[in-house]
Amino acid sequence: MRTRLKVCCIASVDEARRAISYGADALGLVGPMPSGPGPIPLETIAQIAAATPPPIATFLLTSETQPEGIVAQWQQCHTTTIQLTDRVEQEHYAALRTALPGVKLVQVIHVTGPESLAEAQEFADVADALLLDSGNPALTVKVLGGTGRVHDWEVSAAICATVACPVFLAGGLRPDNIGEAVRTVQPFGVDLCSGVRTDGQLDSEKLAAFVQALVGGCEERARGELAVEVVVVEGDTAQAHGADVHELNEVKLGPEPDRRVAVGEGCKVLVATLTQTDKLSGLDMP
Numbered sequence: 498m499r500t501r502l503k504v505c506c507i508a509s510v511d512e513a514r515r516a517i518s519y520g521a522d523a524l525g526l527v528g529p530m531p532s533g534p535g536p537i538p539l540e541t542i543a544q545i546a547a548a549t550p551p552p553i554a555t556f557l558l559t560s561e562t563q564p565e566g567i568v569a570q571w572q573q574c575h576t577t578t579i580q581l582t583d584r585v586e587q588e589h590y591a592a593l594r595t596a597l598p599g600v601k602l603v604q605v606i607h608v609t610g611p612e613s614l615a616e617a618q619e620f621a622d623v624a625d626a627l628l629l630d631s632g633n634p635a636l637t638v639k640v641l642g643g644t645g646r647v648h649d650w651e652v653s654a655a656i657c658a659t660v661a662c663p664v665f666l667a668g669g670l671r672p673d674n675i676g677e678a679v680r681t682v683q684p685f686g687v688d689l690c691s692g693v694r695t696d697g698q699l700d701s702e703k704l705a706a707f708v709q710a711l712v713g714g715c716e717e718r719a720r721g722e723l724a725v726e727v728v729v730v731e732g733d734t735a736q737a738h739g740a741d742v743h744e745l746n747e748v749k750l751g752p753e754p755d756r757r758v759a760v761g762e763g764c765k766v767l768v769a770t771l772t773q774t775d776k777l778s779g780l781d782m783p
């Protein structure tokens with residue numbers, strides 16, 4: 498699977514065009530924030546959103562946490578998507594869906610430790626996607642993104658392996674770490690701001706280097722996925738080659754014809770060539 502690219506902190510129509518020309522699938526447009534280098538006026542966000550062709554997605558980043566405030570900001574810029582950079586309580590999602598039909602909602606989870614796994618699982622059913630970032634909403638002046646810092650990718654990997662919705666990885670991604678990030682976390686998409694900027698401006702050379710490294714990381718990820726084979730028979734005598742039994746709930750199956758699943762009488766047998774594109778969910782393993 499190709500890892501999708503979201504380029505954030507886009508500040509002008511020119512930057513939007515350049516990001517798209519280098520392969521961006523989505524653009525991040527930062528609205529009013531309590532801190533950080535990325536905010537631009539909502540009028541500029543509206544201009545960029547209007548100038549962006551389908552199928553490129555435009556994300557309004559908002560720090561608002563109440564439906565009225567979120568809707569009021571969106572009405573000034575009409576993006577395809579809203580990225581909720583602070584925690585928006587689940588009960589508010591219904592009001593947002595009613596007020597903003599067709600607008601996708603992406604909930605940011607700031608990965609602060611193992612407890613973030615439960616928070617991600619909480620939002621996986623209500624949001625259209627999650628975005629794992631490195632901010633800290635608990636600070637007196639909230640930090641909600643654009644930190645340039647990586648977080649614990651093992652927690653992010655656990656989130657990606659267990660939630661059903663698409664997950665973007667963000668936080669300190671750069672050309673020199675994106676390959677490892679993609680291999681470790683296996684996200685649906687990646688998102689970055691400071692790693693492709695110089696003196697606050699979108700830097701085409703850094704962006705080109707990032708895209709090249711991302712493509713390389715995706716190819717390695719695909720090779721790794723296809724290399725693993727697992728065979729499991731009966732609970733007590735389960736044997737696995739290439740993955741241990743405890744990992745099986747996180748193991749993912751590839752598409753037909755690579756997938757071969759047989760459920761035997763009194764025991765369950767799985768023989769599969771694995772990729773990381775599909776969840777194993779639905780298979781009742783011993």
Ligand SMILES: O=C(O)c1ccccc1NCC(=O)[C@H](O)[C@H](O)COP(=O)(O)O
Pocket residue numbers: 505506525527530532533534535536558582630631640641642643644645646667668669670688689690691692
């Ligand atoms: O850039 C900001 O100022 C910002 C402030 C508050 C929320 C989000 C912000 N940036 C947008 C993003 O979502 C970034 O892409 C993401 O936080 C990763 O940033 P970086 O670590 O600099 O790549």
